[in-house]
Amino acid sequence: MATNYSTSDLMKIAVKEQLKCTENPKVGVVVAKDGKILSTGFRGEVPKKHAERVALEKLSMPDRIGSTVFTTLEPCVALQANQGVEPCADLIIESGVREVFVGVLDPNGTIYSQGFKKLLEHNISVKFFDRKLRDAVEQETFEYGVIEKIIGAGKRRVPVVGSGINIEVRFSENDPQTIDISWNNLQFSHGHVDLIGPNGAVKIAAGASKFSHISDPTVFRFPRHYARMEKGMIAIVRPEGSTFCVLFKLIDLFENDILIKWEVRKL
Incomplete structure (x- = not known):
């Protein structure tokens, strides 16, 4: 039966x-x-x-x-x-x-x-x-897990459609402090997407192509609230008063998605 x-x-x-x-x-x-x-x-x-x-x-x-x-x-x-x-x-x-x-x-x-x-x-x-x-x-x-929250370091493909996607960054699961960023304005035909963070928190790691090239994330200048990212670029997000920062690398772009790597570092 x-x-x-x-x-x-x-x-x-x-x-x-x-x-x-x-x-x-x-x-x-x-x-x-x-x-x-x-x-x-x-x-x-x-x-x-x-x-x-x-x-x-x-x-x-x-x-x-x-x-x-x-x-x-x-x-x-x-x-x-x-x-x-x-x-x-x-x-x-x-x-x-x-x-x-x-x-x-x-x-x-x-x-x-x-x-x-x-x-x-x-x-x-x-x-x-x-x-x-x-x-x-x-x-x-999915290979890269939940898309609206990231911790530590990793790699993930995320959708960027409509008004974009908001992501909460944490140093660890138990750390209550967060950095809120968003990916927006994906222009696949032009080869760029915008990484948006708190005002004055975003810097381009000019010249760096690997996270290992960045021994001190605080040395880079010209903070702003967003970075127009192209494939291979690295940006650093560090809000004022934060005890950690997060590095993002744009690995690839697709029509409605992007592939990113990130690494969270204590300061």
């Missing part, structure tokens, strides 16, 4: 599927109906297939109709005209799925909220995982 699972249980099972992934972004999926699991899938289970497709293609069309999909990541949409593979949002719509539970929205600036929007436009109910589960999913899904 098939087990009846609660909505919370099905979310957790989708997360367990996500943990089977060996490539990023990690995505796990469960397809269920009336509390009974019909199929599961994870990214990488079948080469070159997204987790939603893996799970749905295990089912006949009658089983898909009226089902509920639990996916740890927002279903993808078409990124270009005439692409070879049907996006997952379209597959879900065409499968007659009744409801979708989403773990996190895709931070890729081209996809962000578009899958969510498309499902709603086709009268599919969309709900989200419980908050604690969303936090767990966020940590596991």
